[in-house]
Amino acid sequence: MRVRLNVNGAWRQADVWPGASLLALLRDSLGLVGSKNACEQGECGSCSVWLDGELVCACLVLAAQADGCTVHTVESLAQGGRLHPVQEAFLDAGAVQCGFCTPGLVVAVVDLLRRDPSPSEETVREALAGNLCRCTGYQKILDAVRLAAERMTGGDRGSRA
Amino acid sequence: MDVYLPRTLAEALEVKARRPEAVPIAGGTDVMVAINFHRLRPDAVVDLSRLPELRQWREEDGAVFVGAGMTYARLVRELSWCVPLAQAARTVGSPQIRNRGTLGGNVGTASPAGDTLPVLAAHDAEVVLGRAGGRVRALPWDQFFLGPKQTALAPDELVLGVRWRRLRGPGSFLKVGTRNAMVIAVASLCLVVDEVGRAVRVALGSVGPTVLRAPEAERFAAEQMQRAGAWDDPRAALSDAVVEEFGERVAAAARPIDDVRGSAAYRRHACAVLARRALRWALGDRRLAG
Numbered sequence A: 001m002r003v004r005l006n007v008n009g010a011w012r013q014a015d016v017w018p019g020a021s022l023l024a025l026l027r028d029s030l031g032l033v034g035s036k037n038a039c040e041q042g043e044c045g046s047c048s049v050w051l052d053g054e055l056v057c058a059c060l061v062l063a064a065q066a067d068g069c070t071v072h073t074v075e076s077l078a079q080g081g082r083l084h085p086v087q088e089a090f091l092d093a094g095a096v097q098c099g100f101c102t103p104g105l106v107v108a109v110v111d112l113l114r115r116d117p118s119p120s121e122e123t124v125r126e127a128l129a130g131n132l133c134r135c136t137g138y139q140k141i142l143d144a145v146r147l148a149a150e151r152m153t154g155g156d157r158g159s160r161a
Numbered sequence B: 001m002d003v004y005l006p007r008t009l010a011e012a013l014e015v016k017a018r019r020p021e022a023v024p025i026a027g028g029t030d031v032m033v034a035i036n037f038h039r040l041r042p043d044a045v046v047d048l049s050r051l052p053e054l055r056q057w058r059e060e061d062g063a064v065f066v067g068a069g070m071t072y073a074r075l076v077r078e079l080s081w082c083v084p085l086a087q088a089a090r091t092v093g094s095p096q097i098r099n100r101g102t103l104g105g106n107v108g109t110a111s112p113a114g115d116t117l118p119v120l121a122a123h124d125a126e127v128v129l130g131r132a133g134g135r136v137r138a139l140p141w142d143q144f145f146l147g148p149k150q151t152a153l154a155p156d157e158l159v160l161g162v163r164w165r166r167l168r169g170p171g172s173f174l175k176v177g178t179r180n181a182m183v184i185a186v187a188s189l190c191l192v193v194d195e196v197g198r199a200v201r202v203a204l205g206s207v208g209p210t211v212l213r214a215p216e217a218e219r220f221a222a223e224q225m226q227r228a229g230a231w232d233d234p235r236a237a238l239s240d241a242v243v244e245e246f247g248e249r250v251a252a253a254a255r256p257i258d259d260v261r262g263s264a265a266y267r268r269h270a271c272a273v274l275a276r277r278a279l280r281w282a283l284g285d286r287r288l289a290g
């Protein structure tokens, strides 16, 4: 079936199997492979995207349910060749190892910082409960969130190279 | 596989009248897992995620009606006055799951571990069902949930929402799992106090084929509160022995099985612990409010 949706600011359409997920549409039909496919059951968060502004697992949305909707993926974050501050913070904090979980985590962290620019550690842990990382042990990810929050609220001005 | 994308409840009910086998999909957090893993290959699905009629809640003289399409995230934000429901919603999955998963989906799946089910049972909620042509019926929760993943929903019906009489009194939802987030309950419990009816109500999840009440323990708690004068004076205390006994009686109502998530003995023990904790919290809240 044909699905028409606005992805990262542009209207796109794709012909998909009616049982296909939004994740399959993004990756296989539109070539947007930033959103990862790991579990297809909502457990890992590596497919996190925004659907009409809400953080969701793209693997659990039927592609057809997104017909007429607005989707933003991790590809929407870097602007004009510049990484988003959250992406930069992940690099600077060493929060990336194999990198498979990174796009989903970056999206979840951006979502969190939009709602709560200076989250407590507890809030961060709760907000990222749906994103699994098999490599980093999470500490560097928590560091990256703090670094991004500081930079984005201006709390870390000057200390940046 | 045909996909229907109705934009109004009436259209969705028409689809169900014509194609009763069409599988409703709301948040998709249960349905999509089944499709992705080839466990479900429906001939048709009908999308409920954008029906405005289901995505709302309202008060109806002394009762509250919560639409099937209310997501967990919205239950936490908008129904915080119903503490046990907001607590249950907040323990579901992750932010991604809570943004998408719905109360109606939890009711539709009817897993014995569904986190909202003990809350509905403790509030003596009814499940409101609709059919094409504006035909609506309401079933008490214990006539709707028939067994593990079995309900009284007719093929041409949709769950419109749930409704219960608003209670005055404290309450809470508690859940035991292997970690704090993203966890299916090993045992869960909702306890509410009905100050007007002078009753204590307790419902258990994940320890039986479907959600269970503990009527014998409920009567015991209400009587002991009567005996201690606690209904009239919230400062009147219940003895530790009474709270202990209450926990044992709640545990006796459980009908748990051994499975990968926990043994029957552990689950029964967990019920006693949760029951005592919930009762102590409720008594503490009454003291503060009183």
Ligand SMILES: Cc1cc2nc3c(=O)[nH]c(=O)nc-3n(C[C@H](O)[C@H](O)[C@H](O)COP(=O)(O)OP(=O)(O)OC[C@H]3O[C@@H](n4cnc5c(N)ncnc54)[C@H](O)[C@@H]3O)c2cc1C
Residues within 6 Å of the ligand: A041, A042, A043, B023, B024, B025, B026, B027, B028, B029, B030, B031, B032, B033, B048, B068, B069, B091, B092, B093, B094, B097, B100, B101, B102, B103, B104, B105, B106, B107, B108, B109, B113, B114, B115, B116, B153, B157, B158, B159, B160, B182, B183, B184, B185
């Ligand atoms: C990673 C993950 C974590 C989870 N954690 C929890 C948890 O902690 N606690 C918990 O209780 N559950 C949990 N779940 C299960 C699931 O999120 C819930 O059961 C949720 O409420 C389902 O809602 P939904 O809108 O996504 O349902 P869907 O998947 O859309 O539908 C579920 C079922 O209900 C039917 N249905 C939906 N709406 C209606 C309606 N209006 N009328 C008739 N039938 C309807 C569907 O046909 C289907 O059978 C989790 C799931 C995932 C993937």
Ligand code: FES
Residues within 6 Å of the ligand: A036, A037, A038, A039, A040, A041, A042, A043, A044, A045, A046, A047, A048, A057, A058, A059, A060
């Ligand atoms: S692939 Fe969607 S949550 Fe894992």
Ligand code: FES
Residues within 6 Å of the ligand: A095, A096, A097, A098, A099, A100, A101, A102, A132, A133, A134, A135, A136
């Ligand atoms: S960096 Fe490898 S999974 Fe997170």
